[in-house]
Amino acid sequence: MANFVLIAGARLGAWAWAEVVPHLRAAGHAAHPVTLSGLAEKRGLPAGQQTHVQDIVDEIERNDLRDVVLVGHSYAGIPVGQAAERIGDRLAHVVFVDASLPADGESFASDSSDGGAALAATIAANDGFWPPASPNHFGGHGLTEHQIARIVSGSTPHPGATLTEPAALTRPLNEMPATYIHCSLPDGVLPAEWADVLAGYHWQLVELDTGHWPMFSRPRELAQTLLETATK
Secondary structure (H helix, E strand, O other), rough: EEEEEEEEEOOOOOHHOOOOHHHHHHHHOEEEEEOOOOOOHHOOOOOOHHHHHHHHHHHHHHHOOOOEEEEEEEEHHHHHHHHHHHHHHHHEEEEEEEOOOOOEEOOHHHOOOOHHHHHHHHHHHOOEOOOOOOOOOOOOOOOOHHHHHHHHOOOOOEHHHHHHEEEEEOHHHHHHHEEEEEEOOOOOOOOOOHHHHHHHHHEEEEEEEEOHHHHHHHHHHHHHHHHHHHHH
């Protein structure tokens, strides 16, 4: 039995995995969706990048989880990648779902073309938070109007420090047993720079024919992909 530890991306919480968890449990595995500090039911808790890493490590250690499959979606790939190396032999596999990848000394914001200047300005203008996205942000990702409304209504402002503080890794990321799930919508193409990185890592690359929020648009297919790629 695997222990799936599921962390959704920016502005989301454990609730985002509600339609994925039953499929994992029906297959005989345990599923532990995690809400990171400052989000959803943990809104108001102070959080920086290392707070989010510790949130994940604490969940695993508190429940004495073994054979852990760590799943990080979007922004959460950054704290998940760091937590993966800190849980030692508890780790079985890491799955990055259309996710950002951590680099030692680099932040989520620094991966943008302007080095994070626009995001930093947005955070400064919103009392230290990245505000929830408008419904238009989710167009072209295979989501119904109802699914978009669920995401928008459930989203909370994201603690800005988690996006601007650097990741800390002690060993190369490509030493981890990992799978990268690329969601093909809206443009259908994995950027060349990402393809080069993933090829160098020798990770398994899986294409999922949906948009950036597959836990809403294709929960059954995402769950099946997690089961197929992470329990081999």
